[in-house]
Amino acid sequence: MMPADNHTFFAPEIFILTGIPGTEESYVWLFFTFCLMYLTALVGNTLLLFIIATERSLHEPMYLFLSMLAAADLLLSTTTVPKMLDLFWFRKGEISFAACLTQMFFIYVSFTSESGILLAMAFDRYVAICNPLRYTTLLSKPVIGKIGLAVLTRSVGISFAYILLVTRLKFCRTNLLPQTYCQEWAVAQLACDDIADHFWYGVAVAILADGLDTALIAASYLLILRAVFRLPSRGARLKALRTCNSHISVILIFYTTAFFSYYAHQYVHIIPGYILNLLAHSQLLLPPMLDPIIYGVTSKAILKHAIHLFYRSYRRMSLKG
Numbered sequence: 001m002m003p004a005d006n007h008t009f010f011a012p013e014i015f016i017l018t019g020i021p022g023t024e025e026s027y028v029w030l031f032f033t034f035c036l037m038y039l040t041a042l043v044g045n046t047l048l049l050f051i052i053a054t055e056r057s058l059h060e061p062m063y064l065f066l067s068m069l070a071a072a073d074l075l076l077s078t079t080t081v082p083k084m085l086d087l088f089w090f091r092k093g094e095i096s097f098a099a100c101l102t103q104m105f106f107i108y109v110s111f112t113s114e115s116g117i118l119l120a121m122a123f124d125r126y127v128a129i130c131n132p133l134r135y136t137t138l139l140s141k142p143v144i145g146k147i148g149l150a151v152l153t154r155s156v157g158i159s160f161a162y163i164l165l166v167t168r169l170k171f172c173r174t175n176l177l178p179q180t181y182c183q184e185w186a187v188a189q190l191a192c193d194d195i196a197d198h199f200w201y202g203v204a205v206a207i208l209a210d211g212l213d214t215a216l217i218a219a220s221y222l223l224i225l226r227a228v229f230r231l232p233s234r235g236a237r238l239k240a241l242r243t244c245n246s247h248i249s250v251i252l253i254f255y256t257t258a259f260f261s262y263y264a265h266q267y268v269h270i271i272p273g274y275i276l277n278l279l280a281h282s283q284l285l286l287p288p289m290l291d292p293i294i295y296g297v298t299s300k301a302i303l304k305h306a307i308h309l310f311y312r313s314y315r316r317m318s319l320k321g
Helices: 024-054 061-090 097-130 132-138 141-167 184-188 196-229 234-242 245-267 273-280 282-298 300-320
Strands: 014-017 094-096
Touching: 014 097, 024 061, 024 282, 024 300, 061 097, 061 141, 061 282, 094 097, 097 132, 097 141, 097 184, 097 196, 097 245, 097 282, 141 184, 141 196, 184 196, 196 234, 196 245, 245 273, 245 282, 273 282, 282 300
Parallel strands: none
Antiparallel strands: 014 094
């Protein structure tokens, strides 16, 4: 801990991540749990990217957007989980100020990108169901590339503003950060400056980025439902809805975990703090782990290519043996 009184400002060279209070005796179990979830996310998303990249039949809008989602999931989990594992196993919570800012930046890039990609995927489903004759025209590869660039540009801009706000802060209390990763609001609360601008910027991002994405996704699905219920047969309606199952599941996981992560601190008087902390980690762990599993199970094309890939690998190993 850096000694400093309320009138002596300092530029922190390191922060000390203190982990999840109340779970210190369970760090070994948390290590194995988080490690298993991370390996699942790593293998699942890497496999998903490999299959989509190597199978030309999957170079369609839905799968190209899915590859963007897999890349964002990989970035999020790889940015956060290895440091958590280091903390749980070796009790090494030190992280330099520069590394903290870098981690913070990529966390926000990942979150904001995922929200934008989910919106793009909702638009993809809207066009596929409501305007199928213009599907390939409206969602050509150049258009998909521009959508991906727009999502990335917005994410980088939003995240860079967070970093600028943090670099302007003056610290005079402590460098102990009660987290397992660098969260912008937690870092800001260690400062001696007025952090109202951090609060209002967070509110603006929540409304104009995340909130707008959520509203447009909801609007897309209202239009999709209207189009589906106009189809003449029950079989056609079910077939159309089935194409949305995986996307809806991913949306629910992403926004449910985001809700827990964002609002967990408000229920500290009702639920033990360590449980809230674990719930707050769900957004870092569950979507990257579950997204490739959901698409692998619900998409026959991806499942077929994954089985063929494992079969070819098994055959090669058998021949070598």
